Amino acid sequence: MEEMYRELILDHARHGRNWGLLMPNNFDHEEHNPLCGDRLRLTMRIDDAGIIREVGWDGEGCAISQAAASMLGEELVGKPYAEALKINKQHVLDMIGIPLTINRIKCALLSLKTLIVGSLDQRAWERVEDE
Amino acid sequence: MPHPTLPYDVEAVRNDFPILHQEHHPGTPLIYLDNAASSQKPRQVIEAMNEYYRTTHSNVHRGIHKLSESATLAYEGARKKIRSFINASNWREVIFTRGTTESINLVAQTWGRANLGPGDVVVSSVMEHHANIVPWQILAAERGFSIEYIPVTSDGQLDLEVYERLLTQRSVKLVSVVHCSNVLGTVNPIADMARQAHQHGALFLADGAQSVPHMPVDVQALDVDFFVFSGHKMAGPTGIGILYAKRAILESMPPYQGGGDMIAQVTLQGSTWNELPYKFEAGTPSIAEAIGLGAAVDYLGQLGMTTIHRHEQSIIQYALERLSEIPGITVYGPDACRKGAVAAFTLERIHAHDVAQLLDADGIAVRAGHHCAMPLHQHLGVTASARASFYLYSTPSEVDKLAEALYKTRRAFAL
Structure with a gap:
């Protein structure tokens, strides 16, 4: 089981889905992980109905951080923005699976x-992280 | 005089403290009554630190390897124990520092530097430890605000009428006052004082160095904005202390020291700050000491702070009775029911240093001097006092030996 997740993580990390920034966009934000220097910039196009239509990201970091970005990006496309903001920590950890x-x-x-x-x-x- | 009944088996507790079982001089057991300066450590604390160095040591927050992971978990685990011990609402409000002194300097140099200027007033008191006077004086010289001191009444209390007047008449930005005096033992009405400060738009800092080790403290119930204390006075190691502050205030404060672990991102043009609490913890922290403090908090929690407080109240009440018999003695501060387990005193015509020296010959360790509270001693009209301060392992028999040794001291001076 874990082996399957490992392969999935490697696949996402090597071939990031939705890789590349969207210009123009109506969401654009970058964060860093101060512990290891990972960087992630996320852009999105959200339509008037509040649905996330497109996601684009780039960044540098370890396989885990890049794979998580790729998996989360896939999940965001088509989701109401308000719903996306309710995604919790455990959900992402479950996606990673190991x-x-x-x-x-x-x-x-x-x-x-x-x-x-x-x-x-x-x-x-911090509320999400401390849950 | 009959000994008071104590709430727990103090001999069993003493067995946890290896240092208490050694001879002070050949044939003379140690009677340690200098707990307000620093308490002794139970083997549970010593072992937790030894175990950490033997099996777990590595740097925290950085490494991917298992040791770094274990060290990080232990370090952050200690923070969570301390959060619970003082009932802070969130672990991010608990900042590790080197001790009370550094905690106050941190507040002065960050919050103070950003918020205090000409026309502003910081209110402190005459009964403060130097650690709660000097940092404000240093900053006042630079920033041009003034410091007002709440006087001490003849029965060793803060003059709350003057306090009220200062709040009403001056532009007070911060009140910074000791929770429990390290000389008089006075326990100040911090919750009431903080409420008054807030009514006048001022923030409130309580110096808990002498309260947290001895009584239950709930920072949310006190509703103070800053609360500071040291590990080494509460059965924990030296070199570690806590700054608690309300989260919104910590978020608004600029960082203290710059360096590793406190940044989010660094470029040659500038830097951004890490999230709480790391914004205030630059550099490799005192990891073993934090873990030791966590073990100390576990130890105190097992006995229970209410129980420890009851024990110490019995001891100080008994001590004040025994000391009051001694001719020519003056004990400073309020009655036993209103004070912590500390008795500062002078003996007529014998200097405090001589008292401490003669007590030491009988194995009794007390402090002599101004106890880092020179303005208070000026107010008391003495240059120095001797101070016996008790802790959870103090016994009525130790009080008896102190009283006997003080009689002996008088005889040595032919009084």
Whole structure:
């Protein structure tokens, strides 16, 4: 089971879905993981009905952070923006599917952090992270 | 005089403290009554730190390897224990520092530097430890605000009428006052004082160095904005202390020291700050000491702070009775029911240093001097006092030995 997840993570990390920034866009935010220097910039096009139509991202980082961005991006396309902001930490960890140590959890959550901080604020993100 | 009944088996507790079982001089057991300066450590704390260094040590927050993971978990685990111990609402409000002194300097240099200027007033008091006077004086010289001090009444209390007047008449931005005096033992009405400060738009800092080790403290119930204390006075190690502050205030404060771990991103043009609490924890922290403090909090929690407080109240009440018998003694501060377990005193015509020296010959460790509270001693009209301060392992028999040794001291001076 874990082997299957490992392959999925490697596939996402090597071939990031929705890779590349969208210009113009109506969401554009970048966050960093100060522990290891990972960087993630997320752009989105959200339509008037509040549905996320397109996602584009780029960044540098470890396989976990890049794969998580790719997986989360796939999930965001077609989702109401308001719903996207309710995605919790455990959901992303379940997508990754392999057990992560405390420092690596930060890597996995960088893309979700980018979405939440860029939409709401740092305090909102800390609530999600501390759940 | 009959010994008071104590709430727990103090001998069993003493067995946890290896240092208490050694001889102070050959044939003379140690009677340690300098707990307000620093408490002793139970083997649970010593072992937690040894175990960390033997099996877990690595740097925190950085590494991917298992040791770094374990060290990070232990370090952050300690923070969560401390959060619960003082009932902070969130772990991000608990900042590790080197101790009370650094905690106050941090507030002065960050919040103070950003918020205090000409025309502003910081209110402190005459009964403060130097750590809660000097940082404000240093900053006042630079920023041009003034400091007003709440006087101390003849029965060792803060003069709350003057306090009210200061709040009403001056532009007070911050009140920074000790929770429990390290000399008088006075326990100040912090919750009421903080409420008054807030009514006048001022923030409130309480110095809890002498309260957290001895009584239950709930920072939310006190509703203080900043609360500071040290590990080494509460059965924990030296080199570690806590700054608690309300989250919104911490978020608004500029960082303290710059360096590793406190940044989000660094470029040669500038930097952004890491999230709480790391914004205020630059550099490799005192990891073993934080873990030791976590173990100390576990230890105190097992006995229960209410129980520890009851024990110490019995001891100080008994001590004040025994000390009051001694001719020529003056004990400073309020009655036992209104004070912590500390008795600062002078003996007529014997200097405090001589008292401490003669007590030491009998194995009794007390502090002599101004106890880092020179303005208070000026107010008391003495240059120095001797101070016996008790803790959860103090016994009525130790009080008896102190009283006997003070009689002996008088005889040595032919009084």
